[in-house]
Amino acid sequence: MSTTPRTARGRATRERIVRAATDLITQAGVADTSLDDVRDRAQVSKSQLYLYFPDREALLREVAGSTCEMVLEGQEEALHGFDTITGIERYLDALVDLQVTQETPTGCPIATLAGQLADRDERTRLILADGLARWEQGLREGLKAMAQRGELRADADPCLLANQTLAILQGGLLLAHVRRDPGQMRIAADTVLAVVKAALA
Amino acid sequence: MSTTPRTARGRATRERIVRAATDLITQAGVADTSLDDVRDRAQVSKSQLYLYFPDREALLREVAGSTCEMVLEGQEEALHGFDTITGIERYLDALVDLQVTQETPTGCPIATLAGQLADRDERTRLILADGLARWEQGLREGLKAMAQRGELRADADPCLLANQTLAILQGGLLLAHVRRDPGQMRIAADTVLAVVKAALA
DNA sequence: TGTTACATGGACTAAATAGTCCAAGTTCGG
DNA sequence: CCGAACTTGGACTATTTAGTCCATGTAACA
Numbered sequence: 001m002s003t004t005p006r007t008a009r010g011r012a013t014r015e016r017i018v019r020a021a022t023d024l025i026t027q028a029g030v031a032d033t034s035l036d037d038v039r040d041r042a043q044v045s046k047s048q049l050y051l052y053f054p055d056r057e058a059l060l061r062e063v064a065g066s067t068c069e070m071v072l073e074g075q076e077e078a079l080h081g082f083d084t085i086t087g088i089e090r091y092l093d094a095l096v097d098l099q100v101t102q103e104t105p106t107g108c109p110i111a112t113l114a115g116q117l118a119d120r121d122e123r124t125r126l127i128l129a130d131g132l133a134r135w136e137q138g139l140r141e142g143l144k145a146m147a148q149r150g151e152l153r154a155d156a157d158p159c160l161l162a163n164q165t166l167a168i169l170q171g172g173l174l175l176a177h178v179r180r181d182p183g184q185m186r187i188a189a190d191t192v193l194a195v196v197k198a199a200l201a
Numbered sequence: 202m203s204t205t206p207r208t209a210r211g212r213a214t215r216e217r218i219v220r221a222a223t224d225l226i227t228q229a230g231v232a233d234t235s236l237d238d239v240r241d242r243a244q245v246s247k248s249q250l251y252l253y254f255p256d257r258e259a260l261l262r263e264v265a266g267s268t269c270e271m272v273l274e275g276q277e278e279a280l281h282g283f284d285t286i287t288g289i290e291r292y293l294d295a296l297v298d299l300q301v302t303q304e305t306p307t308g309c310p311i312a313t314l315a316g317q318l319a320d321r322d323e324r325t326r327l328i329l330a331d332g333l334a335r336w337e338q339g340l341r342e343g344l345k346a347m348a349q350r351g352e353l354r355a356d357a358d359p360c361l362l363a364n365q366t367l368a369i370l371q372g373g374l375l376l377a378h379v380r381r382d383p384g385q386m387r388i389a390a391d392t393v394l395a396v397v398k399a400a401l402a
Numbered sequence: 403t404g405t406t407a408c409a410t411g412g413a414c415t416a417a418a419t420a421g422t423c424c425a426a427g428t429t430c431g432g
Numbered sequence: 433c434c435g436a437a438c439t440t441g442g443a444c445t446a447t448t449t450a451g452t453c454c455a456t457g458t459a460a461c462a
Contacts, residue, residue, distance in 0.1 A: 007429095007436095009430085009439095029321065031231065035419075035420065051439090114375075114378070115313050115316025116230070116232070118379055119230060132379060163388055164388060166372070170376065171375070175367065178326065178333060184364075184368065187361070188365075188368050207407065208406095208408075210408065210409095237450095247411080247451090257451090
C-alpha cells in the first residue's frame, strides 16, 4: 500500500527518490534504469520506494512531471523576456547555449521522455503534453504582449506564432541530439527569429 | 556464430525477421519488443534468429536501417517533386495526410527510434542520423534546382533552407505525436511553406 | 545421391528485475 | 516519554528475457 508522506522528512525522502529517478532516466533512459539503480542513487531502502509509490509506472509518471518542471524552471526567467525582439534573442541564445555547453547535446528531456513513454502510458503522455503546453503558453504570453503594444502586424496571430516557435525549437533540439551537433540548435533559433521578425509591424 | 544467408531462401528469411522486428518496434517500442515477439511474428525458430544475427543489438541496428528505408521510400516520389512551389505543396500535403490518416499520429519513426537508441549505441545513432541526412539531401536537391533556375533570391541558401525545413517538419511530427493532434503537422507544413516562399525570387 | 545451407523446436542456463514481506531500529513532535 | 511516522535491509518469489545447444528434418542442387 502506498502512502503520501505526512512529515517534512517523509516529503524530502519522496522528493529525493523522484529526483534520483529523474536524473538517472534523463541520462540513461527509461529502459536502462532499474528500481535498484534508483534505490542506490537516492540512498533509500527498497521498502521506501514501495511505501511512496504503488509501482514503477507511478514513479515514472512522477519523473515525467519532474522532468517538465526541470525544463520549465531552467528557462523561466529567459522566457519571461520573450516579449521584445532583444528579449527573444536573449531567450534563443540561452537555449542554444544550453546545447553548446553540454559535452554532448541532449535535446529536450521532455521530448526524449515522450519518445519512450508517450505510447506506453496515456497518463504519462498527458503530463508531458502539459509540460509542452506550458512552455508554449510562456511563448504565447510574450507574443501577445507584443501584439497588444502594436508591435506585431495586424494579421499576425500570437497563438500561431507561439506554436510555430515551439515546433521549430523542438525540431532543432531533436536534430542537435541525433546529430550530436549544437549547430542545429543555432539554425533553429535563427529560424524562429526570422519567423517572428516577419510578423513585426 | 552468425552467418550471412547464401541463398535466396536464406535472404528472404533474414529479411522477414528484420521486417517483423521493425513492425513490432515501430508500434510498441524497443523496450516492449522481445526476441520471442519477433520470433512469433516472423514465424521463425529462435535458432534462425541467432543464425543471422549475433545478438539483439545487431538486430536493432538492422531495424534502424530498415526504418530509415521505410520512411524514405514512403516519400520518394513526393520528395522528387520538391523543386517547384506546387510540388513542395504537394509534398507537404502528403506528409500531413500521413499523420491525419493514421488512427493516431505516430510522428517520425526515425525520430522515435532515435529517442530510444541514440544514446545507447553509437552505431545505431549514426544509421539514424544518416537516414535524416538522406531525407535532408532530397529536400536540398529540389531547392538547389530551384536556385539554379533562378527561382530563389540570390541571398537564399538552399542548404540552409533544407536544414530548416527538416527541423520544422521534425518539430511538427514530434508535437503531432505527443499531442495526438495531426493539426500540429499542418501548422509545421504551413511554416515550411512560408519560409520557402520568403526565399523566392 | 550426397552435400550444403536452411529450418525446426524445445530444453536449458544465467541474469536481471519487479514486487512482497517482515522484523527491528530511529526520529521527533505532542 | 509515548506513539506515529519513518527507515533499514535483506530474504524471498515470480517472471521475463537473452543467449546457448543439439538432435532432427527438409530443400535443392551438383
